[in-house]
Amino acid sequence: xxxxxxxxxxxxxxxxxxxxxxxxxxxxxxxxxxxxxxxxxxxxxxxxxxxxxxxxxxxxxxxxxxxxxxxxxxxxxxxxxxxxxxxxxxxxxxxxxxxxxxxxxxxxxxxxxxxxxxxxxxxxxxxxxxxxxxxxxxxxxxxxxxxxxxxxxxxxxxxxxxxxxxxxxxxxxxxxxxxxxxxxxxxxxxxxxxxxxxxxxxxxxxxxxxxxxxxxxxxxxxxxxxxxxxxxxxxxxxxxxxxxxxxxxxxxxxxxxxxxxxxxxxxxxxxxxxxxxxxxxxxxxxxxxxxx
Amino acid sequence: xxxxxxxxxxxxxxxxxxxxxxxxxxxxxxxxxxxxxxxxxxxxxxxxxxxxxxxxxxxxxxxxxxxxxxxxxxxxxxxxxxxxxxxxxxxxxxxxxxxxxxxxxxxxxxxxxxxxxxxxxxxxxxxxxxxxxxxxxxxxxxxxxxxxxxxxxxxxxxxxxxxxxxxxxxxxxxxxxxxxxxxxxxxxxxxxxxxxxxxxxxxxxxxxxxxxxxxxxxxxxxxxxxxxxxxxxxxxxxxxxxxxxxxxxxxxxxxxxxxxxxxxxxxxxxxxxxxxxxxxxxxxxxxxxxxx
Numbered sequence: 001x002x003x004x005x006x007x008x009x010x011x012x013x014x015x016x017x018x019x020x021x022x023x024x025x026x027x028x029x030x031x032x033x034x035x036x037x038x039x040x041x042x043x044x045x046x047x048x049x050x051x052x053x054x055x056x057x058x059x060x061x062x063x064x065x066x067x068x069x070x071x072x073x074x075x076x077x078x079x080x081x082x083x084x085x086x087x088x089x090x091x092x093x094x095x096x097x098x099x100x101x102x103x104x105x106x107x108x109x110x111x112x113x114x115x116x117x118x119x120x121x122x123x124x125x126x127x128x129x130x131x132x133x134x135x136x137x138x139x140x141x142x143x144x145x146x147x148x149x150x151x152x153x154x155x156x157x158x159x160x161x162x163x164x165x166x167x168x169x170x171x172x173x174x175x176x177x178x179x180x181x182x183x184x185x186x187x188x189x190x191x192x193x194x195x196x197x198x199x200x201x202x203x204x205x206x207x208x209x210x211x212x213x214x215x216x217x218x219x220x221x222x223x224x225x226x227x228x229x230x231x232x233x234x235x236x237x238x239x240x241x242x243x244x245x246x247x248x249x250x251x252x253x254x255x256x257x258x259x260x261x262x263x264x265x266x267x268x269x270x271x272x273x274x275x276x277x278x279x280x281x282x283x284x285x286x287x288x289x290x291x292x
Numbered sequence: 293x294x295x296x297x298x299x300x301x302x303x304x305x306x307x308x309x310x311x312x313x314x315x316x317x318x319x320x321x322x323x324x325x326x327x328x329x330x331x332x333x334x335x336x337x338x339x340x341x342x343x344x345x346x347x348x349x350x351x352x353x354x355x356x357x358x359x360x361x362x363x364x365x366x367x368x369x370x371x372x373x374x375x376x377x378x379x380x381x382x383x384x385x386x387x388x389x390x391x392x393x394x395x396x397x398x399x400x401x402x403x404x405x406x407x408x409x410x411x412x413x414x415x416x417x418x419x420x421x422x423x424x425x426x427x428x429x430x431x432x433x434x435x436x437x438x439x440x441x442x443x444x445x446x447x448x449x450x451x452x453x454x455x456x457x458x459x460x461x462x463x464x465x466x467x468x469x470x471x472x473x474x475x476x477x478x479x480x481x482x483x484x485x486x487x488x489x490x491x492x493x494x495x496x497x498x499x500x501x502x503x504x505x506x507x508x509x510x511x512x513x514x515x516x517x518x519x520x521x522x523x524x525x526x527x528x529x530x531x532x533x534x535x536x537x538x539x540x541x542x543x544x545x546x547x548x549x550x551x552x553x554x555x556x557x558x559x560x561x562x563x564x565x566x567x568x569x570x571x572x573x574x575x576x577x578x579x580x581x582x583x584x
Contacts, residue, residue: 009575010400019558022321024568029368030392030500033404043568045558076321090468100322101385107362107384108302112325129514135459139434167427170462172395173569176554223422255419261466262422266311266337276316276335283301283332 001177007024011071012041012064015056015086017078021044026096027074039072041236048076053085060089080114100208131177131277138173142166147198150181154274156202157182159209161229162219164256164264168209171265177277178269190241195249207254207268213239300446303355303363304333306349306379309370312337316390319366339369345377352381369456372406423469423569430465433473434458442473446566448494449474451501452530453521454511456548456556460501463557470561482533487541499560500538500545505531507549532537 014023014030020043031039046189047053060071071091077083078097087093101112125283139154140146143166150156155172157165161184170181189196199206228234246253252271256264271278275284295509304323306315312335323331339345363383368376370389379385393404432438435458443450447464449457453476457487461472481488491498505527512522520526538545544563546554561568567576 020553021554021558022317025314025317025390030388030396033370033389033393033406034396034402035405037400037402038575042576045562072396072399078325092395094392094395096318096388096391097325099388099391101325103384103386104322104326104364106539107364108326108329110326110329113327114325129511131553132427132459132511135462142431143507149552166431167424167466170427170466174459174462174466181566217422217423261423262311266313270337283330284334 008067009038009040009287010069011060011067013056013060013071013073013075013079014041014043015047015073015075016045017048018045018076018080022096023074023076026076026126027072027094030074030094031072047082048079050082050085053077055121057085057089058090061065071235072267075085076115076244078115102290104286127177127277131174134173134177134179135170137179138169141179142169144183144198146259147181147183149200150199152179153181153202153205154178155207155268155272156199156205157207157209157268158185158199158242158251160185160216160267161240162216163209163211165209168256168262168264171261175277176265176269176274178274185238185242185245188270189236190238190245193245193248195245203249203251206249206251206253207272208242209245209264210239210243210253210255212255212257232236274276300359301330301332302361303352303359304331305338305348305352305365305383305477306333306335306361307365307367308337309340310337310368311375314388315366315368318368319364319386322366322386322397323364337379339374342374342377344361345369345374346541349377349381352383368407370513385483402521419469421570423466426465426469426471427462429471430461430473433471434461436475436490439473439475442491442494442497444471445473445494445563446470447472447499447560448491448497449499449501449560450477450491450534450543452477452508452534453502454508454515455501456553457501458519460548460555460556460560464560466556467569468561468566470566476548477530477534477537479530482530482537485533485537485540487537495541495543496517498543499564500534500564501556502531502535502538502545502547504547504549 012027014020015025016023024043044056047056060073063071072094073086073089073091074088074094076097079085097292105112141149155178157169157180159165164276165182169182172178172180183199213232216235216239217230217232224230254271306312306319306320308315316335338349339348342438351420352365355363364382364386365378365383366386367378368379368389397404415577433441447470449461449472452456461474464470475491505524507523508527508531509522512527546559546563
């Protein structure tokens with residue numbers, strides 16, 4: 001999109017004194033409720049001084065002049081002085097701290113610190129380390145490359161080539177702190193109609209992915225054009241075979257064809273009853289509350 | 293933490309008809325403002341029927357009875373009927389859709405669809421595919437294992453062993469859709485005081501990580517106890533050497549010692565002026581607005 005066409009779109013600013021991940025995540029959820037409106041956005045993290053905030057307010061005013069459209073600002077500023085500067089802007093300000101902290105303060109009979117939260121890494125180094133350990137584990141145990149430490153895995157994701165195993169496991173490790181191995185089901189396994197010997201002792205940790213043959217063929221075609229591997233017939237055969245295998249061995253599985261990586265990972269955790277990694281200040285009630 | 297002690301903590305529920313990632317992200321940011329209060333939480337994704345919502349409301353009421361503390365509910369329900377059921381709960385309800393959508397509707401002269409947003413994978417398959425391509429790229433180009441496609445990299449992260457290269461690159465790929473390679477700086481490189489031959493042609497894509505010798509020694513000690521590799525003297529030498537190298541070749545770098553993975557990745561993107569992946573409904577204003 002060139003600058004010309006961008007000038008007709010409404011500008012959205014995701015601002016924060018930290019990473020702006022909360023502002024972006026919330027903003028995307030809200031704006032997705034207006035699918036017929038196009039936006040153009042910029043994320044500005046680490047707005048940690050009044051001088052930076054002043055410059056941003058000027059920039060927002062300029063963008064309103066240029067577009068003739070009131071910009072939208074989604075801002076999570078812990079520092080009240082910086083927040084007050086942003087609030088001065090003429091834009092529509094969406095500020096969850098301003099809206100929700102007062103109610104929380106009265107419920108908890110406590111003042112919010114109004115400070116940029118400490119990095120988890122400082123407040124709870126072991127949480128950081130366990131997350132790194134999960135990532136290391138998942139990297140080493142990608143695509144069946146080694147199976148030595150399967151006894152230490154939280155979950156072993158299985159499926160045919162290109163069914164989404166690797167991204168799912170990386171997300172499980174990075175976002176949820178889970179040691180997630182993945183193991184490919186090959187044609188040989190399918191022909192024998194047996195669960196591979198290597199993973200059979202870990203049946204309770206197995207989780208299957210499947211997809212639609214058409215999607216699989218499309219994705220494989222991008223990877224190896226005109227190959228037998230990417231042929232629709234081949235994909236149909238493989239998917240039929242793994243699904244039979246999942247059913248025969250009572251392995252829980254989901255069809256990932258229309259799901260994002262976040263949705264696949266969330267579903268895997270939900271179905272398998274695993275715990276997501278929690279923030280240091282929050283312990284977990286456990287999966288027993290799951291309403292399914 | 294056992295069930296006994298949990299019963300004295302205030303219960304927090306993260307609810308959504310989708311993944312509940314927005315509810316969790318927002319909730320963690322808000323609760324982090326009360327560092328002296330302990331919470332126990334449960335995340336319930338895919339609350340997509342009125343029956344499920346009714347059951348959750350009952351469960352919340354029960355938890356209030358058991359703890360004697362009003363629970364906190366952070367809920368992002370697109371469906372209004374389901375949302376209304378949750379609102380009936382006696383808990384403190386934090387609902388960003390209810391709070392912010394009316395203002396957005398009047399600004400945009402549009403009704404929000406009040407529907408569970410489509411998965412990105414459906415609304416924009418190429419976005420899904422480019423994200424998968426970034427993950428594939430980053431996996432293949434981890435730890436200097438191959439350097440063939442460095443011309444296609446968005447960024448090449450360098451640093452000594454255990455300075456955070458791999459998690460940073462995976463986050464850049466998974467969350468920001470960037471093709472992020474990483475390359476280790478070895479003792480041999482340090483002794484020669486030269487940037488490795490392999491990465492020299494890509495100097496403009498290089499980004500350095502450094503850390504504190506004490507932290508590095510601690511992390512390495514966990515990995516290889518009592519090794520020369522984990523000795524503080526060795527870590528001091530390596531860090532001094534890479535930092536000199538970064539300065540000599542004018543490679544931007546950051547010290548990751550106190551940063552979370554999210555913070556490192558956000559900082560790398562900001563400093564290097566790269567673009568984060570955007571949602572399909574949002575284009576990007578670009579990094580020119582960066583206030584640094």
